Amino acid sequence: MSTGNMNLTLKVWRQKNNNTKGALVDYKLSGISPDMSFLEMFDVLNEDLINKGEEPVVFDHDCREGICGMCSMFINGRPHGPKDLVTTCQLHMRSFNDGDTIVVEPWRAAAFPVVKDLTVDRSAFDRVIAAGGFISVNTGNAQDANNLPIPKMQADAAFEAAACIGCGACVATCKNASAMLFVSAKISQLALLPQGQPERYRRVQSMVAQMDAEGFGNCTNTGACEAECPKGISLENIARMNRDFATSKFISEETV
């Protein structure tokens, strides 16, 4: 890893577990390269801490390629930092200046309890998916893809919704800690395709009910989620979910 000449002050949220109170702790870092990713900068910090015999900062990460949805830092008041359409792992230190103070906090939401330091438990998202974010199919060979004609626009919109990596930036940045963008993307990716139709109106009812049960807040259409989403998931998905929800409650005769 290259060394560099950036000197930074980090204010990092340290919290032992969900039962204890956390606090911001100051760390001085020097010799940081502008080519490092934000997570590599944290690796340097953790090496320092380990060498000094202190507890390293716990943070979520996996692929470091911007596609897995694990990394999750709230950097200087924004999820995944100052750049649009990137995850924390794809954020580089050249986006900051020498001498900067950087405040790093975990996602904050009642539905995302802190596990330790910057790591939060996002299994609420898994339970929302499990409530209906799937299609039921018979086992056996998949039929030929061309048997199901899908208009290009429809396929593109479904694909764009499916780009959601479930990182939780939408919840983190929403002033109400609402999960509407995530849930609507997971509903839309199926509602837009023929395979999703049989369970379309059961799905929206079950997933919205689970979303509410997890304790996420209510959407006030500020649009912060769309602006901060590293995958550019659109607010159109939320409107589609609302439409489908209204249809499921007032037109469909099937109530879940």
Added chain:
Amino acid sequence: MSGFGNAFSSSIGKKFIMGITGLFLILFLIVHCFINALIFINDGGLTFNIGAHFMATNWLIRAGEVVLFIGLLVHIFQALRLTLQNQKARPVKYAVNDGKANSKWYSRSMGLLGTLLLIFLVVHLKDFWVVSRFTGIPTVDANGHEDLYAVMREKFQDPVRVAVYILAMFSLCYHLLHGFASAFQTLGWNHSKYNGIIKGLGVWYSIIISILFAAMPIAVYAGLIN
């Protein structure tokens, strides 16, 4: 669960109620604003008083008034419920939160703007609604109608009241700037062919309504109409 189930108690259902009552109040403001704008005919309030007399005596309007108050109260109480829930959804606040990087300040301040409007509404209802419905308008005009116009002229001689009304119209403007388009999004009306029209209409509506309302106390206080 039978019938409509949790149609209105779920998070989306509660938002439907906010959107529907909001759009209803938006329609009411159009009626309210254009009847009041009759003062600009500048005929000593004669036409305005005809409008006010009609609004005060027509049974359909009076029934509508009850619906209006119900709509307003539902909008307020639902907003309060949603706000309390939303605060519970984030018990530990961020030390640093750069809201302006991703959203408009007024979209994040609907509760504050709404509260200012509610305070204004108490003053406003006491100024005019209580007088015209309960305590009685003291004088009549040349047509023999209750002279609400005279009450208005008298009230707007007070510079403090005029200032309060103007400030309230700023709150109204920003509340509507977010609320108008937001109601459509909540009710699922997000469509590439209509989004531009909805957003544009929302901006024009918010600005025109607020300016017209604010112009009334200003015109009376400045003596531009008699």
